[in-house]
Amino acid sequence: MIGAGLACRLRFWGADLRRGSPIVRQLLDVRRSFADPDRGRSLAAIRLKRLLQHACSTTVHYREWAGRNELADFPVLQKRVIQADPEGFLSSAVDRRNLVTVSTSGSYGAPMRLHWVVETYIRRRAELLYFGSWLGFHVGARFAQITVHPGGSARLRQLNGFLVDPSVINEEWLETTRRLLKENRVAFIVGYPSSVRPLADFCRARGDKPHDFNLRGVVASSEALIPGTREAITAAFGCPVVDRYGANELGILAQECRGDRSHHVNVAGHVVELLARDRDEAVRPGEIGRVVVTDLFSYAMPLIRYDTGDLAVGCAEPCPCGLPGPVLARIEGRTVEEIRDPAGNLVNPLAISSCPKDLAGIIQYQFVQRSPDGYLLRLQVISSFHEEGVLRERFQRLLGPQARIDVRYVEAIPPLASGKRPYILNELANPPRKG
Ligand SMILES: [Zn+2]
Numbered sequence: 001m002i003g004a005g006l007a008c009r010l011r012f013w014g015a016d017l018r019r020g021s022p023i024v025r026q027l028l029d030v031r032r033s034f035a036d037p038d039r040g041r042s043l044a045a046i047r048l049k050r051l052l053q054h055a056c057s058t059t060v061h062y063r064e065w066a067g068r069n070e071l072a073d074f075p076v077l078q079k080r081v082i083q084a085d086p087e088g089f090l091s092s093a094v095d096r097r098n099l100v101t102v103s104t105s106g107s108y109g110a111p112m113r114l115h116w117v118v119e120t121y122i123r124r125r126a127e128l129l130y131f132g133s134w135l136g137f138h139v140g141a142r143f144a145q146i147t148v149h150p151g152g153s154a155r156l157r158q159l160n161g162f163l164v165d166p167s168v169i170n171e172e173w174l175e176t177t178r179r180l181l182k183e184n185r186v187a188f189i190v191g192y193p194s195s196v197r198p199l200a201d202f203c204r205a206r207g208d209k210p211h212d213f214n215l216r217g218v219v220a221s222s223e224a225l226i227p228g229t230r231e232a233i234t235a236a237f238g239c240p241v242v243d244r245y246g247a248n249e250l251g252i253l254a255q256e257c258r259g260d261r262s263h264h265v266n267v268a269g270h271v272v273e274l275l276a277r278d279r280d281e282a283v284r285p286g287e288i289g290r291v292v293v294t295d296l297f298s299y300a301m302p303l304i305r306y307d308t309g310d311l312a313v314g315c316a317e318p319c320p321c322g323l324p325g326p327v328l329a330r331i332e333g334r335t336v337e338e339i340r341d342p343a344g345n346l347v348n349p350l351a352i353s354s355c356p357k358d359l360a361g362i363i364q365y366q367f368v369q370r371s372p373d374g375y376l377l378r379l380q381v382i383s384s385f386h387e388e389g390v391l392r393e394r395f396q397r398l399l400g401p402q403a404r405i406d407v408r409y410v411e412a413i414p415p416l417a418s419g420k421r422p423y424i425l426n427e428l429a430n431p432p433r434k435g
Contacts, residue, residue, distance in 0.1 A: 008160040009140035022119075026126035033268035034130075037324045040268055047296040048271060054091065055302035061088035062302065071271065076280050076292055076305045083112055083363065089301045090115065099300055103357050104248045111357050111365075114249045115300040123297045124251040127269055131255045135217035135242055137188045144181060146191030146199075147222065148350045162186070166195035167351035167398060168341065174202040185214040193220040193241075194338070195348060197229045200236035210238025219244050222350060224331060245331050247308060250295055254328050257321045263328040264319060270295055272326070273305065274314050285316035288332070337426040342373035342402035349424055355394040361385035364413045367395075368425040375405045378413055 002010075016023045033040030049069060055062040061081075065074060082089055090096070099115040116124075129139065137143070145156055146164045153163035162184065164177055177199055180186065189196055196218060203213075215237040220229070221244045230241040245263055246252040253270060254263035265272045274289030275282060283289035291310040295303040315327040339347050356362050361382045368376040377395065379388075388407060395405050 004160055005140035005142060007140075008158070009138075012139045012159070022122045023126050023129070026123045027129055030126055030130040030268045034323065034325070040325075044267060044271070044296060048294065051294070051296055051298070051302060052304065054093065054299065055304060058091040058093040059089055059302060061085065062304070071273075071294060071305065074304050076275065076307055077303065078307050079112055079309070080363070082114070082301075086113070086301075091300055091302065094300045102249050111353075111359070111362055112249075113358070114303075116298075117300045120297045120299060123269065127252050127266060131244065131252050131266075132188075132219070134255065134257060135188065135219065135240065137217055137219070141187045141216075142184060143188040143190060144177075144184075144186045146177070146189060146195045148348065148354050164191075166192060166348050168345045168347060169195060169198055170343075170345045174199055178203050178206070178208070181213055181215070187214055187216045188219065189215065189217075189237075190219040190221055192223050192348065192350065193225050193229045193233075194223055194346075196220065197232055198346075200233045204232075204236045208236065210236065213237050215239045217242065221246065243331075245310075245328070250293055250303070250306075250308070253291070253293060253308075254331070257319060257323060261329075262315060262319045263331065264323060265326045265328060267325050269297060272328075274312055277311075283314070285314045286329075288313050288330075291331070337422060337424050337429065339367070339369040339375075339424060339426050340372075341399045343400065344372075347398065351398055352395075352424055355398065356391055359387040359391060361387065364423075366413045366423055366425060368427055369429075370427050372428070373402050373404055375399065375403060377405060377407045378410050379407060380410055380413055 013024070029043075033043060048071065052065075052069060052071070052074070056066040056068070062074075068074065094117050098118060100118060100121045101113055101115055103111065103113050132138065140160055143159075143161045144164050145161055146166050148165060148167060149156075149163055156163045162180060164180065166173070181189075217239050218233055218237065218241045220241055225241070225243050233241045240258050242256045242258065243261075243263065244252060244256075245254045251269060252266050253272060254265045256263050271294040273282060273292045273294075274287075275292050277288075277290060288311050291308045291312050293303065293306050293308055295306065311332040312328045313330040313332075315329045317327075318324055319327045338349070339352070341347050352367050356365055361384060362379065363382065364380040366378040368378065370376055375395070377391070379385075379391075392405060392407060396403060399405070
């Protein structure tokens with residue numbers, strides 16, 4: 001009899017082999033780009049040129065840039081431009097019956113749906129495997145994914161993974177998840193640090209020691225690591241915590257090598273620029289800039305100089321680990337405020353952002369906690385919007401029947417004094433400044 005991990009590995013790679021090994025080929029391509037940086041750079045340059053030509057010759061939006069070959073000739077792309085005319089970004093060269101749809105909640109409350117060709121989807125899976133391998137996390141290893149995942153748990157079970165929904169964290173959730181980690185000898189966790197941290201604290205408070213678990217690594221995803229979080233998780237589980245920076249619509253943009261706090265940019269898949277906040281010019285190393293990304297595999301809807309809404313600081317020095325290539329020192333703009341349900345349970349920010357995610361017609365929204373049981377949803381919508389009932393019901397289900405939720409339609413979401421426009425505000429914890 002063979003173990004579940006080996007069986008899973010054989011099934012996964014066997015299925016890939018029968019399809020002509022598309023994942024293996026992409027995985028080798030990513031691996032070679034990092035192992036041989038010169039080759040990686042020239043391949044990325046060829047892919048970039050091909051993408052720019054493809055965009056100009058097959059999309060309505062980029063038609064007027066035909067003949068331009070330099071990335072800097074192209075405008076920085078804001079999400080609202082795509083939202084206003086998604087059809088204009090769709091390439092006429094791809095088979096529309098065969099697209100993969102990805103939704104993005106957008107950290108600034110601008111939900112959107114984008115399309116990939118199947119090859120992009122395969123590439124993103126290969127990138128996941130490649131960056132997982134940095135921690136020794138290979139296909140078949142038992143893992144727990146602690147994220148909001150509308151796709152459900154069946155696919156993760158096939159990969160020897162457990163899906164743990166962290167929408168509401170309370171004592172029952174903590175105890176159930178603690179037991180799941182122990183009883184199943186879970187080796188890796190992929191999840192929001194804001195969910196893994198309370199779990200780690202809970203296990204320590206119960207007297208657990210690292211050797212009571214079988215954990216070999218934690219991938220912190222989707223949120224910035226708040227100081228102290230990494231240390232608390234390592235103290236509880238005795239394994240490294242590696243921060244992964246990515247976006248639904250772009251895949252993995254950067255990941256730390258083993259926890260030395262510099263993020264290696266995914267140069268095999270993207271061109272990442274850091275531009276000043278007030279003008280479209282590159283910032284110097286050490287200065288904070290907007291993360292602007294060109295996705296080299298965005299054939300269905302070309303994303304050229306796409307403004308992610310995140311901020312980061314680049315490093316002048318290469319990473320001490322010896323792997324060459326650009327490195328980000330800090331990534332910001334992924335921190336959001338926390339809110340609680342009327343019973344006092346912490347509600348995960350991504351559970352909030354998944355409520356409006358797939359509803360058409362929302363330009364921006366902001367969810368505000370004003371009192372222990374009072375909430376305000378600010379909505380900026382297009383005139384044909386008619387999903388308020390569905391949206392209200394989802395928030396009510398998430399927060400419970402005691403929650404009083406007001407919906408207010410606005411012309412625009414007002415930015416804070418900092419210029420940021422967070423999609424979650426907690427006025428109870430951070431009262432708005434008057435005057
Ligand atoms: Zn490194």
